Each structure stands twice: as structure tokens, then as C-alpha cells.
Amino acid sequence: MTDIVWHQHEIDQAARGRQKNQNPVLLWFTGLSGSGKSTLAGALEHALFEAGFHTYLLDGDNVRHGLCKDLGFSLEDRDENLRRVGEVAKLMVDAGLVVLSAFISPTRAERERVRNLFPEGKFIEVHVSTPLSVCESRDPKGLYAKARKGEIANFTGISSPYENPDSAELTIDTSKGDLATQVQALVDYVSALQVIDGEKMVAGLGI
Ligand SMILES: Nc1ncnc2c1ncn2[C@@H]1O[C@H](COP(=O)(O)OS(=O)(=O)O)[C@@H](OP(=O)(O)O)[C@H]1O
Ligand SMILES: Nc1ncnc2c1ncn2[C@@H]1O[C@H](COP(=O)(O)OP(=O)(O)O)[C@@H](O)[C@H]1O
Secondary structure (H helix, E strand, O other), rough: OOOOOOOOOOOOOOHHHHHHHOOOOOOEEEEOOOHHHHHHHHHHHHHHOOOOOOOOEEHHHHHHOOOOOOOOHOOOOHHHHHHHHHHHHHHHHHOEEEEEEEOOOOOOHHHHHHHHHOOOOEEEEEEOOHHHHHHHHOOOOOHHHHHHOOOOOOOEOOOOOOOOOOOEEEEOOOOOOHHHHHHHHHHHHHHOOOOOOOOOOOOOOOO
């Protein structure tokens, strides 16, 4: 590893962000299966895209069809899943995008390791704090029922741990309130971040 030297190129993240009139950030949605991560992140991406932001959404289910298709749900595999996703998200933010990621990301250590890839203010943790009882009652994929029957091992919340964040930037329980209000709160938060080196970015003015 000592023979690998970082090559600092001229164009940087701030320049790419200015070109897109936006402040690139990562919004990291964490929560139990069925808590509402994908729904919130998808609705937020739609709102931001319509307002002129350049976005990308990384979703656990989808990433596990390609980049992480070799990984399962042991704690070690989840660690590697989130290590890879964290590095991809870092590249996308460096490319000047507003990135949204929707992963259970069950442990504080995993989420802290991703946070530490970013400067202060560039990693926004969104805890989707919907209670297990609600997630299990929803069970849109029937996975909780299978987990309860022992047909799925290491299922988060049932036979694998989830550690609540100590200090997420935002906390949303999707069993309270309505989706539109929840998404607007997220849009307002992202819009308030649209400053680079003291200069207000144009993106989001339509919001
Ligand atoms: N054992 C087990 N535990 C938890 N989840 C499971 C499991 N097996 C499959 N699934 C489905 O995989 C989705 C979670 O993948 P993630 O990459 O987000 O998980 S993790 O961050 O690596 O913990 C998760 O998707 P969401 O329901 O959208 O969260 C599940 O549908
Ligand atoms: N804000 C919300 N209000 C009500 N129901 C929701 C909300 N967000 C998600 N849901 C419902 O909860 C279930 C799981 O949502 P999903 O976004 O797939 O969760 P996750 O990505 O965390 O697994 C779906 O049936 C969805 O319709």
C-alpha cells in the first residue's frame, strides 16, 4: 500500500458543485426493514430532481444485485456491504452530486465509518425510527413472517441487532404524520445547506 500515492487533480468537489449550482452532500437513511427508508429517499430524490438538483439514490436492495451481490447478512458481510457503499457514495459526492442512500446500516460503528469519510456537514444521517411493531405489521416483502418462522437467519430486529443512532441529524418515524410533510422537512433541510464557501447556490430556488 505504501507504493500507492494519491494524485491530487485540479478539478475538485466544490468546483463540480458550483458547476451544478449545488452543495454536494450525502443523506444516509438508516432504519429497520420496512421503516420507510426507500419511500422517503425516493420521494425526496423526486422533489430535489424536479427542483433542479443533480442527484443519485443508492438503495440496499438494488446494490445487492450488482456491486454487493456476493454478500449476505452476517455482520461481517454487512460491514463489507457498507464499506463499499460508503466509498461509492464518497466518489459520487466528490462528483458533485446530492447522494441519497437507503441501507439498514444497523450498527453505530458502520455508520460512523461512513461518516468519517466526509468533512463535517457533508454526511447527513437520517434515522427512520419507525418502531419494529409497525415495520413488522407492514411486512411488505413477507420477510418478518419468514424471520419469525426461522426461515431467514440474521434478520435485523428479529435475529440480528439494530443500534439506534445516538445523534442523527434528522429523525423521522414514518408511522407518524404523512409522507408529504416528512419529505418537505427533508427538502427544507437540504435547501438550507445550499451554500459553498459562503456563496448561495442557485439549485433548489424552485423549492
Ligand atoms: N437477513 C436480513 N436482514 C435484513 N434485511 C434483509 C435480510 N435478508 C434480506 N433482506 C433485505 O435486504 C435489505 C437490506 O439490505 P441492506 O444492504 O440495506 O442491509 S445492511 O445495511 O447491509 O444491513 C432489506 O431491504 P429493506 O426492507 O428495503 O430495508 C431486506 O428487504
Ligand atoms: N411515510 C410513510 N407513511 C406510511 N407508510 C409508509 C411510509 N413510508 C413507507 N411506508 C410503507 O412502509 C412499507 C415499507 O416502505 P419502504 O420504503 O420499502 O421501507 P424500507 O426501505 O425501510 O424497507 C411500504 O409498504 C410503504 O408503503
